[in-house]
Amino acid sequence: MRLRPANVATIARREYLVRARTRSFRVATVFVVAAAILVTLGPLAVRWFDHDSTAKVGVHVGTTLAFDPVARLDATVNLPATPDGAGPFTFSTVADAAVGRDSVAKGDLSAMLDITRDPAGDLAFTIVSKDGPTLRVPTLLRQASSVLATTDRLLRGGYPADQLSALGIPPAVTVEGPTPAAPGEKPKDFAGEVGGALTGQALVIFLFIAIVLYGQWVAMSVAEEKSSRVMEIVLNAASPFELLAGKVIGVGALGLTQYVAAMVPAVVAFLLQDRIASLLLGAAASTGSAASGLSTGLLVAFAVLFVLGFLLYAVLYAAAGSLVSRVEDINSVVAPMTMVGMAGYFIAVYTASGLIPADAGWVVVLSYVPFVSPYLMLSRFAAGQAGALDLALASGLLVVAIVVCLWVAARIYAAGVLTHGQKPGARALFTAAFASRR
Amino acid sequence: MSLQITDLRKRFGETQALDGITFGMEPGTVFGFLGANGAGKTTTMRIVLDILRADSGTVTWQGTPSTDLPRRTFGYLPEERGLYPRMQVLEQLVFFAGLYGVPRRTAAADVRGWLTRFRVPEYADRRAEELSKGNQQKVQFIAAVLHDPDVLIMDEPFSGLDPVNVALLKAAFLEMRERGKTLIFSTHQMETVEELCDAVAIIDAGRLVANGPTADVKRASGKRVVRLGVAGDPELPWLADLDGVHVGRAGRDYSEIEVIPPRDPETILHAAIERGERVTRFEIADPSLEQVFVDLVGRQAAPDEERTLAGLPANGGA
Numbered sequence: 001m002r003l004r005p006a007n008v009a010t011i012a013r014r015e016y017l018v019r020a021r022t023r024s025f026r027v028a029t030v031f032v033v034a035a036a037i038l039v040t041l042g043p044l045a046v047r048w049f050d051h052d053s054t055a056k057v058g059v060h061v062g063t064t065l066a067f068d069p070v071a072r073l074d075a076t077v078n079l080p081a082t083p084d085g086a087g088p089f090t091f092s093t094v095a096d097a098a099v100g101r102d103s104v105a106k107g108d109l110s111a112m113l114d115i116t117r118d119p120a121g122d123l124a125f126t127i128v129s130k131d132g133p134t135l136r137v138p139t140l141l142r143q144a145s146s147v148l149a150t151t152d153r154l155l156r157g158g159y160p161a162d163q164l165s166a167l168g169i170p171p172a173v174t175v176e177g178p179t180p181a182a183p184g185e186k187p188k189d190f191a192g193e194v195g196g197a198l199t200g201q202a203l204v205i206f207l208f209i210a211i212v213l214y215g216q217w218v219a220m221s222v223a224e225e226k227s228s229r230v231m232e233i234v235l236n237a238a239s240p241f242e243l244l245a246g247k248v249i250g251v252g253a254l255g256l257t258q259y260v261a262a263m264v265p266a267v268v269a270f271l272l273q274d275r276i277a278s279l280l281l282g283a284a285a286s287t288g289s290a291a292s293g294l295s296t297g298l299l300v301a302f303a304v305l306f307v308l309g310f311l312l313y314a315v316l317y318a319a320a321g322s323l324v325s326r327v328e329d330i331n332s333v334v335a336p337m338t339m340v341g342m343a344g345y346f347i348a349v350y351t352a353s354g355l356i357p358a359d360a361g362w363v364v365v366l367s368y369v370p371f372v373s374p375y376l377m378l379s380r381f382a383a384g385q386a387g388a389l390d391l392a393l394a395s396g397l398l399v400v401a402i403v404v405c406l407w408v409a410a411r412i413y414a415a416g417v418l419t420h421g422q423k424p425g426a427r428a429l430f431t432a433a434f435a436s437r438r
Numbered sequence: 439m440s441l442q443i444t445d446l447r448k449r450f451g452e453t454q455a456l457d458g459i460t461f462g463m464e465p466g467t468v469f470g471f472l473g474a475n476g477a478g479k480t481t482t483m484r485i486v487l488d489i490l491r492a493d494s495g496t497v498t499w500q501g502t503p504s505t506d507l508p509r510r511t512f513g514y515l516p517e518e519r520g521l522y523p524r525m526q527v528l529e530q531l532v533f534f535a536g537l538y539g540v541p542r543r544t545a546a547a548d549v550r551g552w553l554t555r556f557r558v559p560e561y562a563d564r565r566a567e568e569l570s571k572g573n574q575q576k577v578q579f580i581a582a583v584l585h586d587p588d589v590l591i592m593d594e595p596f597s598g599l600d601p602v603n604v605a606l607l608k609a610a611f612l613e614m615r616e617r618g619k620t621l622i623f624s625t626h627q628m629e630t631v632e633e634l635c636d637a638v639a640i641i642d643a644g645r646l647v648a649n650g651p652t653a654d655v656k657r658a659s660g661k662r663v664v665r666l667g668v669a670g671d672p673e674l675p676w677l678a679d680l681d682g683v684h685v686g687r688a689g690r691d692y693s694e695i696e697v698i699p700p701r702d703p704e705t706i707l708h709a710a711i712e713r714g715e716r717v718t719r720f721e722i723a724d725p726s727l728e729q730v731f732v733d734l735v736g737r738q739a740a741p742d743e744e745r746t747l748a749g750l751p752a753n754g755g756a
Contacts, residue, residue, distance in 0.1 A: 010536045018525055229520025233581055235489050236514040237537035 003245065007238045011246025015221060016254050029258050036266035044277055054087065055110035055137050058094035058103060063117040066155045067164070069093075069148055075165060077144045088140060104128050111137050115148065121156075123149045200382020201352035203302050204375050206263075208345040211309055211374070212338060214255030215317040219330050221251055222321030222413075231417045240414035244406070248314040255310070301381045301391050308398040309374030312405060313337060319409035322416030344372030348379040358385045368394050370401035440465045441486075441589060441620060446495035448481055448644075455481045456492070457644040463637055465588070468615050469622045470635035470652070474735050478644045479624045480517055483591050486622075487512050499589060510538040513582040517593035517624075519575060523567035527553075527577055530566065531584060538585035545584055552580045556606055572599050579607065583614070590614065592623040596630060608634060628728040638727070640734055647734045656724040659733060660699045663726075664706050667692035667719030676713060680706070686729070692719045696729070 019025055059069055070091045078087035094100035100112035111129035118124045125145040127138050155161060225231050234243060269276075320333040344366075350356040351363055358380055367376035367386065377394040380386040442462040448455045456478045463469045473479045484490035486497050488504050497504040499511060522530050528549050535545035553559045556576045566574060575598060582590060596604050611621055611634060625631060631638060631652070638655055640648040648655045663686070668674060674693055677683055682701030687694040697703045703722045710717050725733075 006539065007537055010533065014525075014533050018522070022524075225522075228523055229516075229518040230522055231520065232489070232516035232518050233514065233520065233534060233578065234537065236487050236512060236516075237509055237534065 003239070003241055007242040008246045008249065011234075011238060011243055012250035012253065015247055015250025019217075019221070019251065019254050020257070025254070025258075029261055032258060032262045033265060036262040037269050040266045040269040041273070041276070044273060054090045056090045056092070056108070057137070057141065058100045058109045058112040059091055060094040060097045060100050060112060060114045062097065062115060063123070065115070065152065067151060067161065069115065072148060072151055072164070073144050076147045077140065101128055104130065111141060113141055113144065123152050125149075198352070199298065200379045201349055203298070203382060204345060204348045204352060204379050207302070207306055207309060207374060207378060208341065210255065210259055210306065211313050211341060214251060214259075214310060215313045215337070216330070216334065217255060218248055218251045218314045219317040219321035219334050220327060221247055222318050222417075223324050223327045223330055226322060226324075226417050227326055235417065240417065241406075241410045243417075244315065244318050244410050244413050247318055248311065252310055252314060297388070298382055301378060304391070304395055305374040305378050305398075308395055308402065312370060312374075312398060312402050313341065315402065315406050315409040319412040319416065322413040340371050341375075344375040347372065348375035351376065352379045352383060358383050368397055370398050373398060440500050441622075442496075442498045443482070443486065444496045444498075446482060446485055446497070447493045448478075448485065448490070449493055455644050456485075456495075459495070459641060459644070459646050461639045461646060461649045463620060463622070465620050466615055466618045467620055467636045468611060468634050469620070470631035470638040471622055471624045471641075472628075472631065472638055472731060473624070473641040477641045477735075479641065480593055482641070483514075483593055483622075483624075486591060487514055510585045511588050513585065513587035513590040515579055515582040515590075515592040515595055519571075519578055521566035521574055521577060521581075524565055526563055526565055527569070528562040531577065531581055534581045535584040540585050548584055549580060552584070555610070556580075556603075572603055575599060576603065576607075579610075583610075587619070589620045589622070592621070594625060595623050596625055596627055604630075628726065628731060632727050640731060642735045648730070652727070653724065656727060656730055659725060659730055661725045661729070661733075662697045662703045663723045663729075664695045664697055664703045665692050665719060665721040665723065666695055666706060666710065667717070668710060669716040669718050671715060676709070677706075680709060696725065 059073075061069060070093060073089070073091050074087070078089045078091065094103070094109075094112060097112070097114050100109065100114070103109040104112050111127060111131070114126040114128065116124045116126070123145075125141075125148075127133075127141045127145075129135075129138050129141075131137050133139075133142075151164060154164075154167075225234075238246075316337050317334055320337065321330060323333050324330055347356065347363065347366065351358045356363060363376060363380070366372050367380050367390070373394045377386060377391060381391055440463065444460050446456045446459040459478070459482055471479055471482070481490065485492045485495075486504060488497075488507075499507055504511075525533070528546060531549045532542050532545045535548070536542065540548075550559065550562060553562055558573060558576065561569060561573065561577070566577065569577065575595075579592075579595065582592065595607060599607065608630075614621060635652050637651050638648070639646060640655070648658065650658070666674070673688070674685070677685060677695065680701070682698040683706065684696040684698065685693055686696045695706065697706065707717065707720050710720075
């Protein structure tokens, strides 16, 4: 099989330019960029919409209390998220329970907390709300009720009233691994691992979308070329191998362009999230931990696995595209590859989210197996379970798989592009791949 | 021989598509490659171009195996017509030429020259899908010759062209022959072959049934044709009494009579004079290529099914 780089470049260039000029590509790119920014800033938007909406709750006291329930609630469950912000509730006292119920019914109050005392002397609570017991306001008021009940019991038992405020101060807690870090060794970074796992999960999703989306482009491009019958003219000038390589590189580069176009503003928005938050929500709204999971090493791993994973799938998508005579038939021939990719993707996402232990033997083994390794190795690397050597080994195996698949794919492709009107089957595939073609 | 095809064999599953095809031609020849549908013409062409590999046999050009030749040796106009529908004509022709290593600027200038020659200079900036089928075919022909190949191989180059465009294409063929290029084409239009081709090969079911200079192939059957005109007696009923004589075409002015050996064509003239007929025309000629083809292949040559840009599935085998 001959390979002249000049031909590969010419084919890749055509593929890139012609596709980039289509209206559908431009519209899709604008859409993807907008979607990426929206998704990144989505949580911020939710906070912005929420940030000064508080639930009005009326408190009716139908018994005698040794403390002010509203002051007690404001000091415990109604703490603002930011120093100059407001808590989730605005509490007020209601003199008459019936009037309170009316206000809830009319929507003037989100809920009413009715405090009475049972025969045993303990406080009893009724939450009047239009929301069901599992929704946010009733759930928070249930917590509020136990704070009030505990306060009441403490005071009845003789706890000094002036020390109530100290009750809510959280104790100091540290979490560490079973073996303390040796002198000079960095302590295990639990927070970093959690951040890494979450970032890894996000990156696995990005990787999956990119491979499936741009892989489909390659298959489409091959099928279009075949159905327009232009293939034979090109085949006299370029070998199937060159055509395949040029297509994968051209479409891959275009996919990468769209991807970078979407990722750059999204990453910038992500990194600037804190600043945007402080601008919109006030100086102290930043959480400071947004980018904690993203490291240079992880970005390098992502880039390597992205390129190798795409190449591996793209050559097979191209071979699959060459087997159909009509563009509409693509979905059925690419289905097996998409299924394998989905399997890797789901295992990786479940691993990252903790549903599957990341150190399970079969997950570790699979993380080196081409086709699923791009997802699994990325997930394990992000969670700190795999290092540079593991990444290098998985990448090496991927490169070997790419070379083998390229060889097989070029053969299927060479035979497939000259065959029209035959249903692709396993036998046809085998014959095509191993018949004597150039 | 400069293009030499030797003992090509190719099997697709149960079908023996080519069964020992051997022929050759000198440089500067216009060569007709004839056969019925499915005879193996396209397969042979694809093997010559190294798009397909033969099971056995060789193809050489100037002594070099075709597998070792630079790609730009050959130009190819496939039977499966196709262009990139949404690419502009100029842009895609420059792309095709680029694959053969022709610089973009040179290619663009040549494309404009060819389009002008084919009387469609305004098509340079149109998308291929906006062109009529005949005009797309001209664009495809340009794609095949832009890199100035030594050997031009064309599968049915005239199908779907109107007479004006056929004439333009024939003129281009002859001009390329003047420049020493070798042209091989398949067609079902036998008059075109007789008009243009120095030599022909006829294949049937993967086997070569005739090969050589066009005149020799026509004569090799041994048959002669006599055109006989007789005043006042267009029916020539007395011919039925002669052995080795078959009226191929009866006409008012003259009749065309196939003469089968060992009968000597001149005996027909003698027979007419003996009967006291007044002979107005007597001519001994070779049989037409059409007749030779029908005799050898057993059926008329017919065009293959039509192929278009958005072509329907067709067989990809022989």
